[in-house]
Amino acid sequence: MRLTLLVPELLWPEPEDDLAWQALDCPALATLLQRSELQRRPALAAEAQAARWLGPTPQPLGALRLLGEDGAALAPDTGIWLCADPIHLRLHQEEIIVADSRELDLQAAEVETLAASLNAHYAGEASFHPVTASRWYVSLETPWAAELPGDALPPLSAAAGRRLNLPTPADLPSRRLLALMNEIQMLLHSHPVNEARGERGLPAVNGLWLWGAGSLAAAAAAPQAGAIWSNQPLPRGLARAAGLQHHPLPASAHALLQAGPAAERHLVCLDDLLQAAQDQDAQAWRDALADLESRWFAPLKTALAKGRLSQLEVVAGTSYGDLTWQASPRQIKGGLFSSFFSFLAGKPEALQQLARRLAAA
Known part of the structure; x- marks a missing residue:
């Protein structure tokens, strides 16, 4: 199963904001991002990112x-x-x-x-x-x-x-x-x-x-079968127009995996961080990210390492651009070097260091 997580504002927009970054402990997310291949493109809104999952053809979002x-x-x-x-x-x-x-x-x-x-x-x-x-x-x-x-x-x-x-x-x-x-x-x-x-x-x-x-009439059909998981109307409309399965957003990655979805490709839309970033509320953003770490990133990291996922893609619209990380089980599985790398990636400052590098690039 190939899973794409759409997580707008995954990185706090101010890389030197200590209120947002200090002692931010998300080891599973940090490891996933550090061990993945990163593609960076010009900034794109979450709605357009969801439409792009169906292909490059522009979609009538309204x-x-x-x-x-x-x-x-x-x-x-x-x-x-x-x-x-x-x-x-x-x-x-x-x-x-x-x-x-x-x-x-x-x-x-x-x-x-x-x-x-x-x-x-x-x-x-x-x-x-x-x-x-x-x-x-x-x-x-x-x-x-x-x-x-x-x-x-x-x-x-x-x-x-x-x-x-x-x-x-x-x-x-x-x-x-x-x-x-x-x-x-x-x-x-x-x-x-x-x-x-x-x-x-x-x-x-x-x-x-x-x-x-x-x-x-200009809406593009899906190039292949798949399913979209979201509680928002736009992803639901994308699925309906493209003839894809649509499901309400499950409570966690565990719930999604236990449901045993039959489709090969899945898009999961997580907008938990968006409002806090719009409101410039660093503490609310930290709290929402910690919740995503426990409900989504940690169990998906484990599922990827065990081969329950063939590919995990994390897509985030941020102030640093449109960021896509892609990981396979091979990149996440253990080993002496991997364990050491995961230890470094899981340090609380790892995400802030990533934001600093992106801001400086």
Whole structure:
């Protein structure tokens, strides 16, 4: 069985942050990374990394995430769809920071009212569909929508908690998309919902993050059989579109291995570290990493050494780039040299040393 772990923000973004790194004891993870072959590429959001598992063809991430929404009243069968996730733009030390819906705590009535206003204003051009308070979608009906590149804007997960850094696109459709976002921002600025939120001391919904443009018809089929394990709608939509098995995320690697999955290739999406990194909460990140060490990395290291896995791949989008480690049983199994190497790799400072090397490269 070949297993790919997708773990965004696996390495803390600040290599000299002692609060995050000091006495960080994750010997199984450190050994896996030190004994694996590392491939480093330009940074890529977790959503795009999950899609890449199916192959290099760009995927319509907005339509696929909608396809993965359980209980949604609509399906992205036709047209151009994007994620249209509500955001709050706030000023911090002379910079504009993108905050996602976790800071908004939107109520159902607020969501319904905002969507109704947007649909009335953009009738015949765009149709907005909130599925949850945090996950909205828009179907664009303008002629330029079909020419929109899927990566005109990155997924919100790559922007949340960071300084607003909009691109300066050369193509006309992307420029029109940014203009649409600006129009929406102005429309929401003085909306009665936001005025009422301001009176209660709550942050305004002052924008929608539009990303993942494309048609479901452009979704690529899987090159070979496999299974995806995740509790998030986008991986679920990827599996449905590609005709792959999909399973809820198990509690641990032990649970996954005991289930005896029949497929040869497996993608497991672990987003436990993402929120802490977005919030710049080093202690929460340490706690989440320690939990992943006990539930996933340690048992998978053992399973790999015993040959229960033929290959383990760890994929992480980080501030150091898009990192992929690949290990085989031969690289993990014991022996005098291997035991000595594992001892060195398992030292608490091993992960920080890795981050320092990547930052300096």
